[in-house]
Amino acid sequence: MALADETADLPPREAAWVRALAFATVRWYVQLEAMVEGMLDRPLKPRDAVIRVLLCQGLAEIFRFGTPDHAAVRETAELARAIQRPGAVGLVNALLRRALRERELLGQAMQRTPALRHACPAWLVAGIRASYPERWEAVLEASTRAAPMTLRVNTARVSRAAMQERLERAGLAAQPHPLVPTALTLAEPVDVDAIPGFADGLLSVQDAAAQWAGLLLSPQPGERILDACAAPGGKTGHLLEASSGGIDLTALDVDGARMGRVRDNLRRLGYRAQLVIGDLADPEDWWDGRPFDAILLDVPCSATGVIRRHPDIKLLRRAADIPALAARQRELLAQAWRLLRPGGRLLYVTCSLLADENERVVGSWLAATPDAKPLPLAFPGGDDRPVGRAVALGAEDMDGFYFALLGRAG
Structure with missing residues (x-):
């Protein structure tokens, strides 16, 4: 959103270039920052964070776009001049010119570890490697590419x-x-x-893997269905399309502003649903007591499966976030189960690559829930897990997703 606002008044070609450079800088930031730190005589001070970003941006032009050497240095130095920080222009000139001289050596150094090679924090590399032991390198490589439309x-x-x-x-x-x-x-x-x-x-x-949510829940005409974490409404719309609008659909989300996007999407699609602003964890505030035939539970997660679309996840997400997310996911799964009728089905979905948010959450919950059982998934792609199926990021050029279909004993 901030990038769109900043480029709104630029000519189309200039706006496209700014967006491409910004995305490349963020996508490769872990690697670019390592180059910067390796060339500095002394670490930059915290107040010079903007200079670090400028240096990374200049390196992105050199290593990721092949911008002519003099242009990459000149353009970055001009930006450094604009921030009016003593010594910034000289530092940018010196470091980028050194990078040009040592380009081959720098490139070789970045290949020595998976974290630098794929510009991904070490904790996430370890998590992806544990979750995809046979294809983790391919998943990491896919994380550095732009996603298709x-x-x-x-x-x-x-x-x-x-x-x-x-x-x-x-x-x-x-x-x-x-x-x-x-x-x-x-x-x-x-x-x-x-x-x-x-x-x-x-x-x-909508990404191809995300489209499986509506297909796997398989809504039937006349069913009462809950889309439990609905915003921004892509899967809400697909449930209605898959049933030709013939279901009684409640779209729930705790965020009122994001619920506005659900409303806009349904208006464009020409479908109607009951839109409810409320917390799944507090159903007494919004639920009428009538159980649902089916529930789509697309839980809040680390979003590591959509990292190529949102590369800032590499910089903003932390390893310490995952246990808290997993605890929240188990809580939401337990709460949603209370709203499901006997004989009903629930589809648990994440866009996470990490087993700690996927099969381990569902598996531990199943072990403690006697009336729940996993149901087969009619899905031609993905990898079998102890419970459910996972779609590896990059497989058939899809985002990374996890699905588990659960049935409640009648």
Whole structure:
């Protein structure tokens, strides 16, 4: 949001360049900062954090964009001059020129450890390696690439083939996703206003793996369904599309501002649901006492599975966050279970890559819940877990997700 605001008044090409440079700097920041620290004679002071960021940005131009050497140095020095910090311009010039001289040696040094090679904090490398022991390097490599723009087709109103043809007539090349029957992936990202059918609710922007949530819960006409952590409403809309609007859907979220996005999405799609601002952990404040036939529980998580879309997760998330998130996830799972009728089903979903938020949460909860059992998942992709299935980040160019379908004894 901040980046969009800052680039709103720029010409389109300049805005695109600023966004690309900002994303690359954040995506590779762990590696770029290590280069900076390795070349400094003494550490920068905390008040010079903006200089550190400028140096990382200049290195991103050199190592990630191939900007001409003199241009990368000149542009970064000009930015340093603008902050009016004594010595900043000289430091930027000296360090970036040294990086140009030692480019090959610096590049080699960054290959020595997985954390630097993939610009990922060491704690997260360890967690991904433990969760994906056979493909952890591929997952980390995928985390450094930009994500594709994938669309969800409302197949209740138009076929995927017809939508693909319409996109291509508009000059937008798109390919059907091999594992997700509602997904089309664009060859190049575009503004949603340029996508035919988007404003009319025929299409939504949603990663292919995320689209499995609506498909795996498999809403049936007439069912009473709860989308328990609904905002911003992508999965809410898909549940309605998958049932042609024939379900009694309650969309719940604790955040009133984000619930506004659910409302906007449903208005664009042309569907209706009961929108409730409330906390799943306190159902007495909003629940009418009637149990639900099915519940979609997309719990708050570390979001490490969408790290290529939000690379700042690498910088903002900490290892110490995970136990607290897992405790919250178990609490929400227990609370949601109380609202489910006997014979009903609950789909537990995260966009986390970490077993501590996925099968370990569900497995420990199942062990303590006699009337719960895992149900099979009709999902052609992903990896089997002790409970549920995980989609590795980058597999078939999808985000990282975890799904567990749970049934309540009748």
